[in-house]
Amino acid sequence: MISIFNDVIGPVMRGASSSHCAAALRIGRLARDLMGGDIQQVLIEFDLHGSLPATHQSQGSDMGLFGGLLGWDAADARLAMSPQALREAGVAVEIRYVDLHDPHPNTYRLTLSNATEQHTMIAISTGGGMIEVQDVDGQRVALDGGARVEISGRVLHPVLPVLSNPGATLPFRSCAELMAHDGGREIPLWQWAVEYEKARGNLTDAEVLAKMVEIVRILRASIAEGVAGTTYADRLLGHQSGMFADHMQRGALLNAGVLNRTVLYTTALMEVKSAMGVIVAAPTAGACAALPASVIAVAEEMQCSEEDMARAMLAAGLIGVFIAGPWTFAAEVGGCQAEGGSAAAMSAAALVTLADGTLTHATGAASMALQSMLGLICDPVAARVEIPCLGKNVLAASNAVSCANMALAGFNAMIPFDEVVGAAARVAERMPREHRCTALGGLATTPTALRLSAELAARAQM
CATH class of the missing domain: 3.30.1330.90 (D-3-phosphoglycerate dehydrogenase; domain 3)
Incomplete structure (x- = not known):
């Protein structure tokens, strides 16, 4: 479960x-x-x-x-x-x-x-x-x-934070089952996430929210660490988020509203990951930045509390349950559509939750976000989770902001979320191994990527 x-x-x-x-x-x-x-x-x-x-x-x-x-x-x-x-x-x-x-x-x-x-x-x-x-x-x-x-x-001994509850009876296991269970009441997605995790882990409402607040605090500290600057020998990209922050403060960037803060936080979290700092896989380390960066950036713009952020993250978590159950988050199986695509879908639902959107809005936003990322390959340059992973996290976060607003405005996702997940799985079955996190295809095989890989290998032998 x-x-x-x-x-x-x-x-x-x-x-x-x-x-x-x-x-x-x-x-x-x-x-x-x-x-x-x-x-x-x-x-x-x-x-x-x-x-x-x-x-x-x-x-x-x-x-x-x-x-x-x-x-x-x-x-x-x-x-x-x-x-x-x-x-x-x-x-x-x-x-x-x-x-x-x-x-x-x-x-x-x-x-x-x-x-x-x-x-x-x-x-x-x-x-x-x-x-x-x-x-x-x-x-x-x-x-x-x-x-x-x-x-x-x-x-x-157990190695997971929430122990298995063999006697658990889950209220639903798919998005379709959730919508049927809700029965048109439009109970917010985060509340259903609490109900799900209470049943799954034998927890109380307060324990579920407290666990997510703790995660939010870890993420906010990691963002601050990233903006302040990180270093690590075995990585391709240096500290760039600080430059972005400086340009934001000087008004030297295009006026993209909350998206600029989202890009800043996304970059900061990816740099912390690449510097062996503490991150939260949400849903993976390779796609660790899009969801928390977008939630925290938008919530700060809206002057929301950490509890509000936690509720949004819980909503995202339930969308992730509907992906991980029938499919996967592993790029080795599904390409980056399984990582970045999942992160985009989860983020879109989370942002709708911050805006007090309905259950239908949240699941519709998730559907639209994943629809637009089908077929995304995983091609890490020099087998490092940096290029093009940084850009794909920014893409996922930007996609989430757009799809959240589209859903809130009443756009019709048309394809139910579970069907989109199924489509992604079928796309993955036809995706060659070279494009599924093996560093054997895509950008990973460009002349520049091969040169960078050789340089890193030589540096490691020094």
Whole structure:
């Protein structure tokens, strides 16, 4: 059962990619438990035909997995040093690329051993930090890390912030079911989000809102950090949001209204991500900026409270539930339409919520926003989540502002939201592997991109 806090607005993390770094860390934590914390050797196998051989180093899979094997948290400040820390802990690591034709492009095959025992684990990263452990010691399982599980004589502890509630009865699982459940009452989307998460996680109204307010505060602090300036050696883009802020203050930009503040905050959050600062995958690290930047920028312009921002984020979270349930947030599966497109749809619904729009307005805005981003490819230059990811986050946020206003003005989305999600999934099935976060197509293969990739590789060897 999809959770707003486990799977859509979260995790709170460091690193370039949630489907790489945060998910790998969660897999590593569970693997550590499987070994009772005593690990001496780890064999990691990645399918040659998947996404990980090209991206596991540059997008943080190694960093996250090693941090998880050490028992660290996804927001641990030491994460960038996890490879060195694992070596210092006496753990020998071998990574192999093998011809397996795994069904999922983000498949981790682990063989862990010490002097007395050996265990195996097969797990996949399904997008936005979500995982599924599929096999332990040859036994088929289906574990998402949301519950305490005993297997192979060991206890695997939960790695998600909201625990699974096996007895939960969800009020709805799709947008169509939500609209039928609402029955024309036009109860605000954020209120239905609270009802959903209460049932999913056995929480109270106050606990749901408080959790999202805490996330809003983390995001506002990250935006301020980004505007003030960030640095990190292994990245392509330097500090640019400060220049944008300076031009805004001097009136040297086109008068784009609230969109200028949105672009500023989007850039700031993307720079924090690229500097290994604390971000929130909303719904992913690669698309972490569009939703919070647009919500916080518009809310500040409207002089809204942090509670108002949290309600808007909850509305966005429920739209994300309707995407993650039948489809994915993973660009390795769906291209950037799964990340940036999802972020745009979620943001549009959130902005309608800030404006006190109706449930129909919010879901219509989400539909229009996702409609206009079908087919968006994922082609990270030098396998870094920076170019064209920054521009695509700005695109998603700008799209959301426009679609929110169109919905509020009564524009007809025509295609119900669930049908748009289904269409995106079918588009993804026809999208070549090279355009799904492998850095093997699109802008990633331009002469300039190849030169930048070589320069970064040479810098890393110095």
